[in-house]
Amino acid sequence: MNKLSYGLLSLLSIMPQTGYDLLLSLNRFWHTNHSAIYPLLAELEEKGYARYTSIDQQGKPDKKIYSITEDGMTALKKWIVSPLEDAVIKDEMILKAFCIEIFDYATVEILLEQIEARYQKQLERYKKYLKDMQTNVNSKAEPINNLILGGYILIQKGIIDAQSGIKWCRWIRNLYDKHETFDFTIIDFEKIMD
Amino acid sequence: MNKLSYGLLSLLSIMPQTGYDLLLSLNRFWHTNHSAIYPLLAELEEKGYARYTSIDQQGKPDKKIYSITEDGMTALKKWIVSPLEDAVIKDEMILKAFCIEIFDYATVEILLEQIEARYQKQLERYKKYLKDMQTNVNSKAEPINNLILGGYILIQKGIIDAQSGIKWCRWIRNLYDKHETFDFTIIDFEKIMD
């Protein structure tokens, strides 16, 4: 049982769905693809944590609607309160930041614009999710998924992160503007030391 | 050349150092370990992006002090302005968030405390880094590494992220406090829609 296996159980606890549905829900908040999900679903079934019912379809492979079993729920209940592992963040931005002091401002500005654009894109994406959710909840239309509360708080997190990322970019620009001679030995630490 | 290879070049552009030194600098901002670094350094040397000079040591393996070559600098200059890849974040917290609505508040509170504690730990860690940096810069003592500007902005990012994470946890608690009947269909979306 790896992280993603529990993630699938987590989503299945909300409602029974297919591997394809799970992929769509996951993709909003987690980098993965179908070739990682299908084998894990088969494993969950072998372990007795999930079961599926097949539905015939014309032109497409049979739909397999997975649902969580009682054993699966037991595993989920254990996992949800088990010690939280550290987040693993692999972001090229961090590695690029290491060497910015050897480049001139024009180069740094190119990088900053890319970073800011990425956060801006993220902000738009999550705002769209929020709007979609609002529409669905208000109209009480058939929900694409029932990820109401969980989805809501994760969308909020995405928005907060994007906004603070944009602020960070602007703060860096300000840092450069103030020290045109690039004398970074007199950095004002006090402002940030709570 | 994978992400981490460029990260090593990025750090080597600041100052020549050993694989062990690189590991210590990286560990503040990047999850990795020595067994990933040493083979990559050997590859960088083969490619002509880095070279090393060996230094005899008693009781320990010979120190290999790596430095970036001109070819390495060329590669670094290309990479720094090349399109920024998306960040890959693998955080169990996200997967756990999916299913919170099936649990009672007591269970969610256990999870929230773990998340908040993790952000608190991160905040303390980065504040310590900032203090260390301030001490080093003021005393002009021999710098452990010369990652002044890059380290500074990354420490700031770590602090901002930790602080907003803590605020997010408190916002979730507030959400629960306001709706003791767990009627989450009347969520106030307007407040967040800019």
Place this chain on the structure above:
DNA sequence: TATTTCATGTAAGCCGTTACATGATTCT
């Protein structure tokens, strides 16, 4: 007409983690 959506699966390869391996000195 071409791409996206729906729908599931396998195979090859890369990347990273854990463990194995060694060993003196310094700190707790």
Place this chain on the structure above:
DNA sequence: AGAATCATGTAACGGCTTACATGAAATA
């Protein structure tokens, strides 16, 4: 006395990504 620091390396394994494979219907 035991753990951490300094210092480099290899081997096995697991997990994830990319590509391969199929194919109808709807959209652009």
